[in-house]
Each structure stands twice: as structure tokens, then as C-alpha cells.
Amino acid sequence: MRFIKFVKMQAAGNDFIVFDNRKKVIKKNYSKLAQGLCRRNFSIGADGILLIESSTTADFKMIIINSDGSQANMCGNGARCAALFAYANKISGKTMKFETGAGIIKAKVNGFKVRITLTEPKDIKLDMNLRIESREIHVSSVNSGVPHAVILSPNIEQVDIASIGRLIRNHTQFTPEGTNVDFIKVIDEHTIKIRTYERGVEAETYACGTGCVAGAIIAGLKKMVKSPVKLVTSGGEKLNVYFSRSKTENLLIPIYGLQLEGKAEVIFEGNIPHAFPSRQNAGLRR
CATH class of the missing domain: 3.10.310.10 (Diaminopimelate Epimerase; Chain A, domain 1)
Structure with a gap:
């Protein structure tokens, strides 16, 4: 055999x-x-x-x-x-x-330790209001290699990722392919806590690299964080995201030079x- x-x-x-x-x-x-x-x-x-x-x-x-x-x-x-x-x-x-x-x-x-340089982000949308069952959720989105929806969640530890994540993943805003869903909590200007509902796995995963990048992009655009950003994942591991901001506030590529670093x-x-x-x-x- x-x-x-x-x-x-x-x-x-x-x-x-x-x-x-x-x-x-x-x-x-x-x-x-x-x-x-x-x-x-x-x-x-x-x-x-x-x-x-x-x-x-x-x-x-x-x-x-x-x-x-x-x-x-x-x-x-x-x-x-x-x-x-x-x-x-x-x-x-x-x-x-x-x-x-x-x-x-x-x-x-x-x-x-492995550091990768990613493709430039695209399809950036900030502060959309999505109707999820009986309430509205503020969502931003970006394609950091694959599509991600990002939600600022001050009470991230209490979020029902399986339920809310699945509803956003399949929301009509993101049809037909659907989206990954990242819940982030900004700890300070260089630290973010993140939890991800991953499309294709259809569950929360311990980490998502492109999700960490997406979270850093959205928080960076909102001027809540500065590069480098440390992302603390559900599994307790830490990933570093590096980026540069456009000095001219270029709306096509406001954040560029994205890199993701961590152990493998x-x-x-x-x-x-x-x-x-x-x-x-x-x-x-x-």
C-alpha cells in the first residue's frame, strides 16, 4: 500500500x-x-x-x-x-x-517566527448598520485577502460568537459568498483583543490571521490604534500586525504595507x- x-x-x-x-x-x-x-x-x-x-x-x-x-x-x-x-x-x-x-x-x-507581507486591503466600508434579528449592530468591513466584518465589542468576553457570528456571516449584506466575522476590543493604542467566527470552519477559531489584520485595519482607520498592533487571540497567542497610514488620507488605500507576524x-x-x-x-x- x-x-x-x-x-x-x-x-x-x-x-x-x-x-x-x-x-x-x-x-x-x-x-x-x-x-x-x-x-x-x-x-x-x-x-x-x-x-x-x-x-x-x-x-x-x-x-x-x-x-x-x-x-x-x-x-x-x-x-x-x-x-x-x-x-x-x-x-x-x-x-x-x-x-x-x-x-x-x-x-x-x-x-x-514568520512574518508575511499581505496584499493591499480593499472593499473598505466603515460603520454600516445591520439589522440582526431585533437589533441593529454597527459593522465595518474590509477584504484583507478574504472578506471580514469587524465589530467593536467592549464586552467581547460575553459575546455569543456562535450565534451572532453566524447571523452576520450569512447576512444579505455579504451575499453570496458570506464573510468572516471579527469581534474586537481595543485595550490601548497598541493592543487589541479579538475573537473570530471563521467562514469555512463555521465556528469560532482560536485565531484568524487575516482577521487580526482586518481588526487592525478598521481600528487603525478609526485612529484607535497605531502600528505595530498586538492582537490577543482566543487561544491566548499574540500576533503582531504592522501597517503604514496614507499621509494624504488616500481613500482608495488609506492603510497599506500590511504585515502579519507570529510563531508557527x-x-x-x-x-x-x-x-x-x-x-x-x-x-x-x-
């Missing part, structure tokens, strides 16, 4: 199953593979899978499949895991660039049967 090697990695509590797929060992059924492998308690368990593939324009290409089988354009913590994986496996040097669905991402590895690490390595991706329900049921 042939086997496919994988590496289980995590960054700020976001965990991923990573495959070196440059030789196209996994040819299809990415969605079923992710659904099968990411089921916690029944399989390896993860927020998603990362496929490292060949690129003609960069050091490699990163494909992200969420635990529900959907494909994501970008994942900040996944990108940091991919960068560490690429360096450890001699796919790239300590500095690199790689393809994502959101565009080219640059990264630099320094020990277990390998948890364990293993192998799955080569036939796993093609089995019914990704091999979960015999």
Missing part, C-alpha cells in the same frame, strides 16, 4: 494538515480530502488543509481548503505555516514569495493511504 506524507502544523492555534503536492500525488477530491481529514475526534482534525504546489511565477503555490471543503483565497496563519514548511523542506530560502488566491504573498522566516510550528508528521482521497466520504466510513 502506498502512503502520502503529511505534516500537522499550527500557528496561533489555527491548525492545518500540510501536503507537499508539487508532484501532484493528490490529483483531485481536495474538498472531500479536507472534509475527511479535518473532522475532529473522527480523523486527524484541523481547521483546513494546505497543498504546496509548483509555481512558474513564485517559489511555490499555496492552496487552502477549509474544513467544510470550501476553498479560500487566503489564510494568514495558513500562509505562515506554509512559509515555515517551505523553508524546512528546502522549497525556498528564509525569504520567499508564493502564490495564493488573493495574490502574491511575501514571507520571511526567523526561527519559528510543526505538531507531528504522519502518512495516509494513497487511496484515501478517492474513498466514499473521503474514507471516513467503511
